[in-house]
Amino acid sequence: MTGRRGRSQLSAARIAAEDARRIFIEEYRFLRGSLMSHESIARHLGISLATLQTRVMRYDCLILTAAEQRISDRLDALIEAGEPFTLEQVSALDDGTALWLIGTALGRGRIRSSQAGSGRPRRPSVYIPVRGAP
Secondary structure, X not given: OHHHHHHHHHHHHHHHHHHHHHHHHHHHHHHHHOOOOHHHHHHHHOOOHHHHHHHHHHHOOOOOOHHHHHHHHHHHHHHHHOOOXXXXXXXXXXXHHHXXXXXXXXXXXXXXXXXXXXXXXXXXXXXXEOOOOO
16 A cells, blocks of 8 residues: 555656646746746746746746847857857857857757866866757
């Protein structure tokens, strides 16, 4: 009898997780459709920007404005070129969006940072495309 209870609790946990995922995606889409920035959405949800980015990546539901899409296209072109690049090369005007997109690319393993694991003082990162990454 305890085996059956354990399965039903596991099933309930899966249902709750799926409901949370669906609700997050609906709310995120609504807020982005209302032209809220990612920073504003994170504040609205009471989570950090890093947590928002993690959830958006996990649920694969990123929505970009037209201006953000142009920055994303520029980042994709730099990654595809295969040469190291800096944040300024992605976007000199909107470093918030560029940092968000670079963070996503780092999280997906498309690039790596020159700062990763270094104990040296902070200096501008150089991002290196990862060959054969998704």
